[in-house]
Amino acid sequence: MQRRCAAINYYIINEELARRAKEMNSYFDYKAGSATAEYRQSVDKAAQIAEAQKRKVDLIHHERIDRLLDTYARRLAENTNRQNAIAARVPSTLIAGGSNFPVRKKEKQNQASDTAMAEWRESQGILDKIRGTGKGGISADDPEAVQKLKAKLEALERDQESMKAVNAYYRKHKTLEGCPGLDPVQIEKLRASMTRDWHPEPKPYPSFRLTNNNAMIRQTKKRIEELSAKKEVEFEGWAFEGGVVKMDVQANRLQVFFDEKPDRDTCSAMRHGGFRWAPS
Template sequence: MYYTINESIARTAQELNSFSDYKAGSATAEYRAEVDKAAALVERKKATISPFYHEKLDYLLDRYAKKLAEYYNAYYRNEASCPSILISGGSNFPVNKKRKQNARRDTLQQEYQNVQGILHKIESIGTGPIDFADPHAREMLQQRVDDAKANHKRMKDANAWYRKLGTLEGCPGLTDKEKAWLTRPGVFAVGRGTPLELYRQPFPSYELQNSNATIKRYQDRLDAYEAQRNRSAAPTDFEGGQIVRNTELNRLQILFDEKPDEETRAKLKANGFRWSPRNQAWQRQLTSAAEAAARAVIG
């Protein structure tokens, strides 16, 4: 998981820019500490998302470790390219070289931010739309529908409780945070200014409407998954090849008997298809748009 940090260059960089002695292995230790934090993040993510995404997390972690090592080595090379004026003194100081070094520092800072961006990708894995190719896709989609419906019922029950009893005391389903917000004075210019006085119920109508929209969105996604799985898996033959609907990989694949000519390859790329060496097929995500794109390619 770790990549090599050039300790010799790191030592030189320290000696040319500081009066303090270089501690052997400190550059490597600093690098590894950052990689360890990223590895801990990956393990936390793995504990909360489908195993389907674990391989991608491992790939991103390795990429982070590699790119971070490249950054550190480039940083130390740049720092070793010109001494500090405090170390060398002002006589015959290489001003132009220092100017280039400073410009490179700005570039390296941006490169470091790009490397840290990989951590943001790691954090986002598994938070977007569920990939239909995930073996656990159906149960996760159903769980989202069930959770959305349960949350909607919770809000309706809380509103019914308040309409009947006129109090939040003992109201089921309300969190302490929600109660604190609903009874917070001075928020609006109505009565004491509490949200509860404005809405006249714990959850306003627009929240219930948004909740219904969320349920519909998740249900539509589940229905689309079921429709895809029920679609005929039989390949469609055409002159020179066939179209395969690979529901396991969630890919529409075009297989040619022979390597397509340059014009056909250009059409494939223009219609969103990419060559997969692993599957030996031109493919894109399995959608109705992909079906139309395949027809555009093969006529």
């Protein structure tokens, strides 16, 4: 059988809502079709992740990957339209000015925006499901667990440094234009997020993002230390009257060898203990 390419289904982005949201929150004119283009760019990136995962796993997992990709595309479109609809309800202070500003309406809008942003984060979690399909998590039994955790740690630390650098750049320049490592799409997303943030001095990456990521870094480091220490402990086994106990490190299992076939009661006790009889 040949590997099937990821089936991409694009869903409809409401351009009128996107235009109204832009007008309510920016002095710049809305570029027709930009919301749809940005959405499709995100779906295309998800499709690339799906394709990469298909190359790593068995064909039986490909259908699930396609379903997850389609779910991501649909939920992202729904969330994009929802966020634009919310953003179009009340103008930002930049547009409306400070006098007679509808504070109560803005509070309700911010609450709705927070809910929509939580939904967006859930949709991004689908990408992790795609990456994990056919592989499972990083198990302690995996002989490459430490290496995989170190790779994960490096990615988390890169994200942490990147977020800190972007925040520092904005703190110094009061703009994201020209910020190293950010493309126009990322800049626009961060701007939109800051517009929805009702803190007095919003920043590109809120403090909770860095705090949560830092917690993941600590947890990953701790797990690396635990697995590394466990790996260094050599299990030697022991002898008993009538046999010996050994550890099969590769298979991560305990083996009991008898000099002679044990009696029925011993065999029954071994079975109840989770052991399987394998005559040599």
